[in-house]
Amino acid sequence: MSRSLAARIIEASGPDHPADACLREFFRSEKGLLPCDKASISKTVFTYFRWKGWLDPQAALPDQIRQARQMADAFEQDPGKFDPQELSSRAVPGWVSEEMEVTPDWARALQTEPRLWLRAKSGTAPALASRLGRARPAGPDFPDALLYLGGEDLFHDKDFREGQFEIQDLASQAVSIQCAPRPGEKWWDTCAGEGGKTLHLSELMQNRGLIWASDRSERRLARLKARAARARVFNVRLAHWEGTQRVPTRTLFDGVLVDAPCSGIGTWQRNPHARWTTSREDVRELALIQQKLLCLAAQQVKPGGKLIYSVCTLTRAETMGVVGNFNLLMPGFVPLDEPGFKECRTILPQQYGCNGMFIAGWRRDAGSGKVN
Numbered sequence: 544m545s546r547s548l549a550a551r552i553i554e555a556s557g558p559d560h561p562a563d564a565c566l567r568e569f570f571r572s573e574k575g576l577l578p579c580d581k582a583s584i585s586k587t588v589f590t591y592f593r594w595k596g597w598l599d600p601q602a603a604l605p606d607q608i609r610q611a612r613q614m615a616d617a618f619e620q621d622p623g624k625f626d627p628q629e630l631s632s633r634a635v636p637g638w639v640s641e642e643m644e645v646t647p648d649w650a651r652a653l654q655t656e657p658r659l660w661l662r663a664k665s666g667t668a669p670a671l672a673s674r675l676g677r678a679r680p681a682g683p684d685f686p687d688a689l690l691y692l693g694g695e696d697l698f699h700d701k702d703f704r705e706g707q708f709e710i711q712d713l714a715s716q717a718v719s720i721q722c723a724p725r726p727g728e729k730w731w732d733t734c735a736g737e738g739g740k741t742l743h744l745s746e747l748m749q750n751r752g753l754i755w756a757s758d759r760s761e762r763r764l765a766r767l768k769a770r771a772a773r774a775r776v777f778n779v780r781l782a783h784w785e786g787t788q789r790v791p792t793r794t795l796f797d798g799v800l801v802d803a804p805c806s807g808i809g810t811w812q813r814n815p816h817a818r819w820t821t822s823r824e825d826v827r828e829l830a831l832i833q834q835k836l837l838c839l840a841a842q843q844v845k846p847g848g849k850l851i852y853s854v855c856t857l858t859r860a861e862t863m864g865v866v867g868n869f870n871l872l873m874p875g876f877v878p879l880d881e882p883g884f885k886e887c888r889t890i891l892p893q894q895y896g897c898n899g900m901f902i903a904g905w906r907r908d909a910g911s912g913k914v915n
């Protein structure tokens with residue numbers, strides 16, 4: 544049964560209907576499904592899109608689904624049997640190699656089932672790990688992060704409902720850790736979305752100081768508000784920002800984070816449908832938007848303050864391209880130079896089994912005035 548339901552969702556998915564949104568819609572409308580049915584349908588849909596590059600588009604959809612499952616099983620048993628060059632050329636569309644380096648290691652990571660990462664309230668990761676069972680600490684660079692290996696639906700977990708932990712990818716956690724906000728500071732999270740990083744920034748600030756969290760999407764900000772209430776985060780002020788010259792406040796901040804909209808290539812392990820709907824034109828358009836958002840937001844960094852730019856993608860245009868242009872346009876900002884971080888950092892999925900992420904950082908010259 545799950546295969547035929549999965550086929551319906553695959554057919555309904557397209558450029559304007561991402562597979563994950565179709566799945567959510569379907570599960571909302573089909574009330575009788577058990578959690579194990581939902582897990583099985585989701586897995587079939589994602590497996591299909593993960594292995595789409597190997598499938599015969601002329602074959603009937605049920606046959607393609609069967610072939611995708613066989614490929615996934617064979618890969619799980621022995622990834623070494625797959626030719627590295629073939630992996631690189633089939634896992635993603637051809638245009639990708641013109642925008643970034645497509646290595647066999649990256650392609651192998653893309654074909655692997657994604658890991659589930661949690662972020663515990665500060666200092667509580669060991670206790671949470673022993674309560675959940677099947678959870679492992681991520682290591683000293685991520686003191687509050689846990690890799691969850693169990694099969695429970697954590698959205699229904701009591702500790703989750705009480706705001707004791709968040710489901711947050713490790714690469715996303717790395718961004719707030721790089722921001723390193725201090726308690727009592729003022730930060731602006733310019734593209735806060737549903738607040739994954741806002742909540743983490745607040746935790747690092749021990750809920751003290753103030754975070755302006757803005758986004759162009761009111762729907763996402765409403766989600767952020769609910770999540771902040773659940774996590775008992777009290778130092779966040781929400782604001783609408785369309786990414787124009789009309790910034791939500793004239794405040795100068797100790798730190799500004801621009802977690803910009805991007806092509807999302809770093810999430811293609813988790814979100815394989817997007818491999819087949821994202822285009823080179825998206826990359827070009829998004830790089831221009833990122834540039835604009837970064838330059839506008841930079842003006843609200845106070846002298847001596849920090850500016851962090853992050854994108855969950857790896858294309859040259861959206862990473863070093865944006866950084867290079869920013870350095871030319873905004874000479875009053877000096878690239879951050881800190882232990883383990885010199886101007887920027889790229890996290891690859893194959894390093895930790897998390898999303899790919901690019902992070903760049905600057906400090907505004909202490910003597911600089913308003914940038915024009």
Ligand SMILES: C[S@@+](CC[C@H](N)C(=O)[O-])C[C@H]1O[C@@H](n2cnc3c(N)ncnc32)[C@H](O)[C@@H]1O
Nearest residue numbers: 734735736738739740759760785786802803804
């Ligand atoms: C990468 S997501 C943010 C994810 C979020 N920071 C988190 O950690 O959960 C990028 C966000 O930028 C927002 N966005 C897109 N275009 C924008 C614009 N022109 N101005 C402001 N926000 C924008 C999107 O609505 C989206 O929520």
